Amino acid sequence: MNTEELKTFTLLCKVKNFTLAAEQLGVAQSTVTNRISELEKELGKRLFARGSKIVSLTEEGRIFLTYAERMLELQHSSVEEMNAVSSHRRKFSVGAINAAYEIYVKPLIDECLKNNSETAIKVMLGHSLDLIQQLQDKVLDVVFTAVPLKRLAYCCDVYDTDRAVLVCAKGKNEYPEGVTKEALAKLPYLMCDLTLSEAGVYIRSLFPKNHVFRLEVDNSSKLFPYIEQGIGYAFLPYKLVKDKLDAGVFEEVKLKNFSAPKINTYIIYHQTYDVSKFLENKF
Numbered sequence: 001m002n003t004e005e006l007k008t009f010t011l012l013c014k015v016k017n018f019t020l021a022a023e024q025l026g027v028a029q030s031t032v033t034n035r036i037s038e039l040e041k042e043l044g045k046r047l048f049a050r051g052s053k054i055v056s057l058t059e060e061g062r063i064f065l066t067y068a069e070r071m072l073e074l075q076h077s078s079v080e081e082m083n084a085v086s087s088h089r090r091k092f093s094v095g096a097i098n099a100a101y102e103i104y105v106k107p108l109i110d111e112c113l114k115n116n117s118e119t120a121i122k123v124m125l126g127h128s129l130d131l132i133q134q135l136q137d138k139v140l141d142v143v144f145t146a147v148p149l150k151r152l153a154y155c156c157d158v159y160d161t162d163r164a165v166l167v168c169a170k171g172k173n174e175y176p177e178g179v180t181k182e183a184l185a186k187l188p189y190l191m192c193d194l195t196l197s198e199a200g201v202y203i204r205s206l207f208p209k210n211h212v213f214r215l216e217v218d219n220s221s222k223l224f225p226y227i228e229q230g231i232g233y234a235f236l237p238y239k240l241v242k243d244k245l246d247a248g249v250f251e252e253v254k255l256k257n258f259s260a261p262k263i264n265t266y267i268i269y270h271q272t273y274d275v276s277k278f279l280e281n282k283f
Contacts, residue, residue: 003075006068008035009047013065016054073139092278093122093140095131099220100144100265103239104159108278127218128197135268142269142278146197149268155275159267162237164199164260166253167245169230178254181206188232190223191216199261203235206258237263 012021012032022029040047047061057065092112096105101123109121124134128145135143135154149156166179175183184206191203191213207213214232217223223234228249244250269275 003072005035005039006072008032009039010065010068010072012036012048012055013057013061016056018055070133070137070139073134074137091120091122093124093142094278095124095126095134095140095143095145097128097131097144097146098125099237099240099263100146100159101125102221103162103237104265105144112278132268135270141273142267142275145266145268146200146264148264148266153271154268155271156266156268159265162239162263162265164203164235164263165238165241165245166233166235166255166260167227167241167250168233168253169228170248170251172230173251173253175253178256180256181258184258185211188214190214190226190232190234192218192220192223192234192236197263199235199263202261235260 008021008025011024012018015021015024018029018032022032025032036048043060043064045060045064046058047064048055049058094105094109105123109123112119112121124131124140126134128147131140131143131145132147132149134140135149136151144159166184174187179187185208189207204211215223215226220236220240223236224244226232227234233253241250245252267275
């Protein structure tokens with residue numbers, strides 16, 4: 001299989017139409033058809049179920065899509081790595097979940113960019129499991145996640161432990177004396193999806209099964225505007241909202257008959273990688 005076949009396959013997965021795929025690639029429709037046919041022939045599996053106007057992935061196609069995207073990303077990263085040799089002394093790739101980036105990674109990157117003009121830095125934000133997979137694929141050098149990795153040849157340390165705080169807009173706290181676990185489920189709660197982390201599992205356990213939240217997003221900082229408008233309450237990492245609390249924009253809500261979870265941030269890297277170069281700004 002070649003790159004053009006993989007690119008055609010991933011695009012067709014998105015647009016689900018041979019004509020649209022050909023238009024976006026700037027090739028004849030027959031070229032798209034031939035590329036997919038060659039790919040299916042090489043794999044020995046049918047990747048798409050053809051309809052009159054749209055196509056859909058087969059089960060084999062859904063499995064292969066994950067690998068196709070990873071292969072394209074690996075190729076892209078290798079080209080970047082080779083280009084970095086000529087323009088920078090070193091290239092560093094770091095991945096982080098949103099909250100870890102805002103709290104821990106951005107200050108490190110700011111310091112590196114300020115003090116070192118010879119290092120190129122690539123940052124990828126995403127979900128913990130996706131970042132861990134890219135680390136194992138050697139796309140990333142080090143990742144900051146909410147989920148640990150227990151695998152030989154990799155180092156996984158608790159980088160920091162924070163606490164979750166229940167916050168709302170200043171002056172909008174309906175429970176100045178503290179909210180109970182029973183009352184929590186009745187609040188207009190805004191959920192930051194931390195499901196895979198220990199903290200996320202605990203927070204969800206505070207609500208009834210299949211509870212419908214007023215808003216649910218997978219990026220903690222995206223909740224800020226809604227909280228500031230007084231729309232709802234949310235558990236967030238203390239270090240992420242400390243400035244908002246200090247400035248009197250957010251207010252911490254006391255908890256009465258239950259406690260808030262701890263939030264661990266893990267740093268993961270291959271055991272052969274010298275992570276101190278990044279953490280101590282020694283590029």
